[in-house]
Amino acid sequence: MPRAKSPTSAAVKWTIPLSDIAYGPDELRAVEKVITSGWLTMGPLTDKFEAAIAKHLGAKHAILVSSGTAALHMALVSLGIGPGDEVLVPSMTFVASANSIRHCGANPVFADIESPEFPLLDLRDAASRLTPRTKALMLVPYAGLPPRMEEVHEFCRRHRLQLIEDAAHALGGSHHGRALGTFGALGCFSFFSNKNLATGEGGLVVTNNATLARRLRLLRSHGMTATTWQRHNAKSLGYDVVALGHNYRPTEITAALGLVQLSRLTALQEARAKAAALYRDAFRGDDRVVMPAGDPEGVPSHHIFPILLPNSRLRDRVRQALLEAGVQVSHHYPPVHTFSAYRAQFRTARLPNTELFARRELTLPMHPNLKPRHVQIVTDAVKRGLKHA
Ligand SMILES: Cc1ncc(COP(=O)(O)O)c(C=O)c1O
Structure with missing residues (x-):
């Protein structure tokens, strides 16, 4: 595929970058068309992309927003999560999952992951952390690994919890044929540059609930009853403000890039799956390299490729060997509860599997150009x- 130079490989001379965009002339043309159209903010392309991605995912409603973090924040607000409420969430995630809960005035309650092989929320541990204030579970399919969705559903049903999926890693993944991100009351995606569908910045909330969808559309743009595009087309001259909303609007450039990327998502996913299969073949039989997996009933999205080495000393040696070969690596993730902005509140949190996972984890390059x-x-x-070890 002819492609423009990627910012990652152009900005830093990595032989193999950690992630890379798969952009070509279609993306360039799409952006040019937006600019020449004269309409830059949320408008007809946003509507078109929302319809296309809702169909692709099998969701009734899709609401495009400015980032994955905005999607998570709006999702929580739309469910009425607020001060005093508690939301179960893994600490083995990107900080935005927990931040979005705190931005509502609610409290994240970190639950441990199951094991190095299955680094997703441990429902038994989560059950031990329930209180009368627990309102929701934020599920994070880390790396795009499929959770055991039947168990998650049953857990939420039994404990009367709303299910929100932080599906930032999960686009392209599924469970029993159903897209990850479409199981909960609300599913949130990110289109940040390193994501499986990349638009630079951008996010999406999906839901099958028409009332929530209406609320989300209001919250996205200041709680206003008419968008600028609608007023531009004189469908409505005035507007009311009926909720305390935000400016989480996407641009038409985001939507235009999203449409092109969506049209080739299947091919991009195949390229990721091929790279993942090669990694798996190369490390098969070497018990020093653990490759986490999700529920075998599901299909992973191959967003990132984490491996676990036996201990942090060996992890650092392997990282050094990779750096010497010009290979960019990363760490997913330092546990959220160990960050300075969280440590004081979570000093006594007991999350042994999460902490052990973080000490052993190294993220290898994964992108469609591998x-x-x-x-x-x-x-x-x-x-x-x-x-050398
Ligand atoms: C698990 C997870 N949640 C949320 C986000 C936030 O998405 P964004 O960067 O689009 O705000 C990310 C993005 O990296 C993520 O990895």
């Missing part, structure tokens, strides 16, 4: 790092 020769360079470097 070729077999790139995977070979990465896996050879990992093996070199382990040999």
Whole structure:
């Protein structure tokens, strides 16, 4: 596929960047068309992209917003989560999951992950943290690994919890044929540059509930009853403000890029799946390299490729070998409860599996432009790092 130079590979001279965009002439043309149209903010392309991605995911309503974090915040607000409420969430996630809960005035309650092999929320641990104030569960399919959705549903039903999916990693993943992000009351996606569908910045909330969808559309733009585009087309001259909303509007450039990326999402996902299969083949049988997996009943989205080394010393050696080979790596994630902005409140939190996972984890490059020769360079470097140990 002809592609423009990617910012990651252009800005830093990594032999193999951690992530990369798959952009080409179609994205350039789409942006040019928006600019020449003269309409830059939320308008007809936003409507078109929302309809296309709702159909793709099998959701009734899709609301495009300015970021995945905005999507999460709006989702919580639309459910009425507020001061004094508690929301169960893993600490093994990006900080935005927990921040969005705190922005509502509610309290994140961190639950542990199950194991290194299955680094998703441990429902038994979550059950031990329930209180009368627990209102919702924020499920995070880390790395795009499919959770055991029947168990999650049953847990939420039994404890009368709203289910919100932070599906920022999960676009392209499914469980029993149903798209991840469409199981809960609300599912939230991110279109940040490293995501499976990348628009630079952008996010999405999906729901099958028409009342929630209406509320979300209001919250997205100041609680106003008419959008600028509607007023521009004189469908409505005035407006009322009926809720305390935000400015979480997307631009038409986001929608235009989203439409092009969505049209090739299947091919992009296939490329990720091929790279993941090559990694798995290369490390198969080496019990020093643990490759986490989700429920075998589901299909992962291959958003990132985390591996676990036996301990942090070996992890650091492998990281050094990769750096020497020009391979960019990352760490997903430092647990949220260990950050300075969280530590004081969560000093006594007991999350042993999360902390052990964080000490052993290393994220290898994963993106649709990875070729077999790139995977070979990465896996050879990992093996070199382990040999010196
Ligand atoms: C798990 C998770 N949740 C939420 C977000 C927030 O998305 P955004 O960066 O689009 O605000 C991210 C983004 O990186 C993420 O990885």
